[in-house]
Amino acid sequence: MGLTVYKIDSSSPVRSVFMTIEALNIPDVDYVNVNLLEGEQHKEEFTKLNPQHTVPLLKDDDFCVWDSHAIAVYLVTKYGADDSLYPADPKKRAVIDQRLHFDSGILFPALLEAVLPVFYKGEKSFRPEHLERITKGYEFAEKFLASSQWLAGDQITLADICCVSSISTMDEIIPIDKDLYPNLAGWLKRCGEQEFYKKGNEPGLGQFRDLEKLKLA
Template sequence: MVAHDCPSDSLTRPSVENYSMGGRSRSSVKASVNANRKKSKKKGLNANRGGSLPSDPQEKFPQHTKPALEDNGLYLAESRSIAMYLISKYAKDDSLYPKDVNKRVLVDQRLFFDQDLYNRIFNVFRPKFYGEQVDTGSIDKVNEGLETLNRMLDGKQWLAGDKITLADYAVANSLSALEFVPESGIDPTKQPNIKEWLPRVESSHPKYGESLKELREGFKKMEQK
């Protein structure tokens, strides 16, 4: 979770350290958690922005990825697990990540789906920054994932239940990466249910819109390098 731009009505107390490779994932945590906050005091550092790494980053965070969270001796990597933890422990209610097992398991399943979908999107997105060609097989796999997502939304307002959850924010955030590879021809809004769902998610909370803007600006900077 990115520690800058945190309003006074945010989550409580965890110390968040951001370093190593990242971009989309840290914005995913920020975007989803921003929508359901209590008070917090967070400190953040980002090596890509001139911060210094912890003295023992490999011991604390063997994956060496960001976002990475430290909270009273607990060390977590992976944006989805961080968001699940922060919401479960510090959010004002459980609407984004329900405590009810029957409701939560559906959110979990959608988050596992998001991991697979994002990996497919990454295989299309990554070559652009290395001057490589994207193979058509990777494009086909993303389109297959979008077709699945469209079926998940059939007759529904949200991905997991009758209210917006962490799953909606995570998947919508993954899809935002496709905006920067228009040459791939992949357009999520060609799927009717996704076309209706995306603006619904983006307008669900003002902080989410701010986080998406920050993410898009970050991708633009990456393109310019």
């Protein structure tokens, strides 16, 4: 019993959960691989837990929650030593929530749309219209970072953790040009210096990179 994360390491939302676990120093988490390329998420034993058949899925004893953003908030609220990653202050929290919805509604769908034809349909290049949506995501994020070091103010929050999993993956598709997006490039570098990023994002991002190379070859 305890915490179990159902996952595939190359998935960006899964990496948001890994990073949250690292940032909170939560010990003793069990991990279960779900091989999406083999369609394992559609097996009954998994859809009984998550009818939406997505990873990440978190099981906390008998309680199940899915969607990386919901999981990250749950982990901070239940297991955080304090609320610094998701402050209770209404205005601070509203900005973080906006960024989480930005990831959920803009960044991740743009990433998924770009990746699916290459990873699952044998296409050998990313489609220009999909690349445009990634660039649009960069433009928005660049503006969010115009007056602060982190995406929701002066301290690292779940906004950074959840958006960096998508943006670091997008960076593997369209490298972020630091002349065009200086704020974003600086932020990505700062994120890369964090322990939670090194442990929670880098290994799976490396797997994404290898898979991308293989699929585009």
